[in-house]
Amino acid sequence: MERYVKNLTDQPILITGLGITLAASSTEQIYGQGLGTTLDDLRNCDSLMDLLDAEDIAITDGVNEFTGQKAKDSLSPMPLHATTQDITEPVDFPVPIKIPVVETAPTENLSSGQLCMDNNGIVYTYDPIRTKWVSIDRTRPVFSEDGLNVTGEWLRLGYAKHGKVGFKVKRPSTIVGVSAELADLQNRTATKGFIIRKLSGDVNTDLFNFSTVDYTYMATNLNYDLDVGEIAQVWCVNQGAHCAFPTVILELSWRLV
DSSP, X not given: OOEEEEEOSSSOEEETTTTEEEOTTOEEEEESTTOOOOHHHHHTXXXXXXXXXXXXXXXXXXXXXXXXXXXXXXSSSSOOOSSOOOOOSOOSSOOXXXXXXXXXXXXXXXXTTOEEEOTTSOXXXXXXXXXXXXXXXXXXXXXXXXXXXXXXXXXXXXXXXXXXXXXEOSSOEEEEEEEEEOOOOTTOOSOOEXXXXXXXXXXXXXXXXXXXXXXXXXXXOOOEEEOTTOEEXXXXXXXXXXXXXXXXXXXXXXXXX
């Protein structure tokens, strides 16, 4: 990917470190095919950096134009793009990927595959289906109950089983998936209903319900938000026959707000 330097002033500019004199409002190639200059040469060129800081010159790939710090950041092996860095193209040598650190969720020029990182080091990707930033890392609390005659009761998280306990989220989250399994034992039912609930203070709210089919259930298209301090719970409904050893696994992403 070529790099060009553009004179933004109406006076000639000398880039001493490169031995280039740019005429007013002119553009000259400084990196790419046929040139001996490396990107390291450009990044280590003090006169080039000083001119970029002063915003007297810009770096361009022939399509997009960058000034100031963005111009310095553009002097990398990655292809340049106006709103994102596309790393699908091969580079000349391995380089670390720099992910932008943000305090709140970006709201402009959003598209699938974009990445950002919060101050806690958690990496998020923009999900255009759910229209929110969700963490790449997923959390999967496991709710279950031991026994052949389970019905009309809370499933346990670890050893805890009560209407006031469950998986308490420490940051904004989104339930994005769920899987459930029943044991095929002693003619116990293969179809059983469950309710995913959230507890916020003293208020318990049903988020969604589902029923197993042939002892199992899976969904990956869920979109239910939990706020900090809210508790996710799983209730086994009291309708129908008893089930054996139910296990329900929620899949949550942290949500950047």
